[in-house]
Amino acid sequence: MATTSARALKLLSMMSSGATLNSALLAERLGVAERTVRRDMETLRDLGYEVEPIKGLGGGYRLRGGSRLPPMVFDEDQVVAIAVALQTAPTVLAGISESNNRALDTVRQVMPEQLRIESDAFTVTSVPNYWEFPAAPIGAQVVRDVGAAVRRRHVLRADYLESATEMVRMRVEPHQMIVWAARWYLVAFDLDAQEWRALRLDRLHAKDPTYVPFPDRELPAGSAEEFVKHTFDRGDSVAGWPCQGSVVLAVPPEIAAEFAPGGAVVQKVTAGTSRLTMGAWSWIGLAGLFITFAADMTEIEPLELRQAFATVRSRLGRLPGTPTP
Structure with missing residues (x-):
């Protein structure tokens, strides 16, 4: 009975994602015969879980969603993933750090002692590094409002801050939210301009829901992720570093946009x-960032940045074994 119960818990954990899993795969992961898997499925049904058989090609078993929420079941690997993820999640939403701590405490409360010990072994402290180029956290309500429109596939009306002084009214089809370089973007089709946009969520204020549905469109660049990475006009602003400068690089703008650090403008x-x-x-650090592009540079501004490049060149020229230019 103990072995059967442990296997049933493992089976619940594997099926909790809602995906369809075939009996051969389940049997392999559990180390039992397929006949045993079929018996375990009957055990789960007897316990009140709605296990749905899926017939045909790619068929198997699926845990059906319903009005009753079954208890959450985690295995050791999932416990480790939750513990580490909640402790190291980047602060991209205002107030999320406290929520992360409360969520971790809540999960620990319902863990069996052995899993709690396993989770506590992965207690870590996440310290941000200067190289992360973080953006200021944004309000969770913005993500809720836009996320609801994305999920429902409804046209979104919003005010958008195009520049420091220009606020525009927009009607867009919101397709997907992307977090990249610790910044939130909405990949949307602008119905007025008839073009795809990568919009910064921290510049967007959603209006009341429209309840107007929109059809799927073929995403540009193959995926929303690639579109954001290669779009240079995505509403970015220069991060507030003590030294700021610009150069003209012999690099296509979509390539510069992909590899520029967060807090850069292309x-x-x-x-x-x-x-x-x-x-x-x-200034030396800034010169080093530009050098990483390994491209010709012109129109270097300001003077302090030009002087920093000269200093770098002089220092590198004094290194042992460095050939004279």
């Missing part, structure tokens, strides 16, 4: 060149 100059503006803790 502007298109030509199809093959772009102006990159960013900041750092020192």
